[in-house]
Amino acid sequence: xxxxxxxxxxxxxxxxxxxxxxxxxxxxxxxxxxxxxxxxxxxxxxxxxxxxxxxxxxxxxxxxxxxxxxxxxxxxxxxxxxxxxxxxxxxxxxxxxxxxxxxxxxxxxxxxxxxxxxxxxxxxxxxxxxxxxxxxxxxxxxxxxxxxxxxxxxxxxxxxxxxx
Amino acid sequence: xxxxxxxxxxxxxxxxxxxxxxxxxxxxxxxxxxxxxxxxxxxxxxxxxxxxxxxxxxxxxxxxxxxxxxxxxxxxxxxxxxxxxxxxxxxxxxxxxxxxxxxxxxxxxxxxxxxxxxxxxxxxxxxxxxxxxxxxxxxxxxxxxxxxxxxxxxxxxxxxxxxx
Numbered sequence: 001x002x003x004x005x006x007x008x009x010x011x012x013x014x015x016x017x018x019x020x021x022x023x024x025x026x027x028x029x030x031x032x033x034x035x036x037x038x039x040x041x042x043x044x045x046x047x048x049x050x051x052x053x054x055x056x057x058x059x060x061x062x063x064x065x066x067x068x069x070x071x072x073x074x075x076x077x078x079x080x081x082x083x084x085x086x087x088x089x090x091x092x093x094x095x096x097x098x099x100x101x102x103x104x105x106x107x108x109x110x111x112x113x114x115x116x117x118x119x120x121x122x123x124x125x126x127x128x129x130x131x132x133x134x135x136x137x138x139x140x141x142x143x144x145x146x147x148x149x150x151x152x153x154x155x156x157x158x159x160x161x162x163x164x
Numbered sequence: 165x166x167x168x169x170x171x172x173x174x175x176x177x178x179x180x181x182x183x184x185x186x187x188x189x190x191x192x193x194x195x196x197x198x199x200x201x202x203x204x205x206x207x208x209x210x211x212x213x214x215x216x217x218x219x220x221x222x223x224x225x226x227x228x229x230x231x232x233x234x235x236x237x238x239x240x241x242x243x244x245x246x247x248x249x250x251x252x253x254x255x256x257x258x259x260x261x262x263x264x265x266x267x268x269x270x271x272x273x274x275x276x277x278x279x280x281x282x283x284x285x286x287x288x289x290x291x292x293x294x295x296x297x298x299x300x301x302x303x304x305x306x307x308x309x310x311x312x313x314x315x316x317x318x319x320x321x322x323x324x325x326x327x328x
Contacts, residue, residue: 138304
């Protein structure tokens with residue numbers, strides 16, 4: 001059983017342990033692979049509207065996601081989410097559970113749609129998963145992501161109108 | 165003759181006079197139509213990598229644009245620009261001149277591509293102009309802009325790979 005709850009201040013070390021290998025890999029998120037812990041905390045926890053953690057029954061944090069408006073003012077009814085799952089917890093439905101949770105949260109907060117701005121085209125598992133959750137690929141951005149191992153690769157914009 | 169040069173600190177009052185009617189209209193930019201001057205200054209001048217003004221021969225500021233990376237780190241080779249032309253200077257090629265200038269600036273700064281994230285679908289003049297300058301419509305985002313008069317309208321993502 002997975003429990004998804006709002007992030008609390010003392011969760012940060014566990015959340016950073018989940019985020020760090022993903023950010024360092026430079027394969028799926030645009031943040032500089034050498035991002036410092038303080039900056040990572042600012043972008044993941046400080047900037048968004050809300051941040052959540054997905055926990056095992058014993059409280060171990062297996063994943064985290066954050067939710068924020070994708071644009072200011074007249075574009076702020078479309079939200080953006082980022083999700084990261086601990087390497088050792090992959091394949092257990094954690095991303096899927098967080099994606100569903102985030103859509104309910106987004107609807108509850110009055111958002112009309114959810115947009116992912118930079119889905120790396122080589123991140124096939126994620127693309128398959130977001131499609132399964134009703135997201136459409138609305139754009140291919142040629143060479144928009146500098147993959148740490150593969151060099152410049154395309155990135156996708158994915159979008160879903162939410163039902164309230 | 166139009167002179168496009170880097171913005172200087174004492175240009176701000178003239179730049180704000182150009183920006184304010186556009187931001188207040190709520191028809192083309194997502195910033196809240198009641199945005200305060202200090203916040204507008206922070207987003208237009210403070211946040212971007214570089215900011216420019218387009219001046220008449222007598223120095224009157226007719227337009228302004230700003231240039232910044234569209235994403236951090238591994239997406240920072242794609243830039244984003246915003247352009248605003250004074251109402252009374254429209255139809256005189258100011259936006260076109262700034263668009264060309266911004267592409268040269270972007271190439272000089274090492275950017276590979278330029279992306280516009282939220283081109284309001286009802287802003288037909290702008291869409292026509294960006295197409296003329298080689299930008300492709302890569303996405304339609306359904307209902308992504310809350311137009312102040314027309315309600316929810318689609319927004320476009322436009323993208324151009326730059327030649328260095």
